[in-house]
Amino acid sequence: MKCIECGKKIDVLDEMCHYCGVMQYDEEPVKLPVLQRRANREKTSGFSDDEILAMGLYPKDEKYKMSLISKIVGR
Helix, strand or coil, X not given: CECCCCCCECCCCXXXXXXXXXXXXXXXXXXXXXXXXXXXXXXXXXXXXXXXXXXXCCCCCHHHHHHHHHHHHCC
């Protein structure tokens, strides 16, 4: 990998260039929390939890199916 500032060759895992001292990566990577990503995905599907369960649109995973059932019953 090359340094973003001076262009000299550095290791991919180096956070800072050994030649010019410029940080190569952000301090903290920007990540969405898992629950927020899940909520965004559910909003874009266009189906309610009831419809997903009734039509079998969920992944064929017993744990996911049970979580859908518990969400519906818990309302």
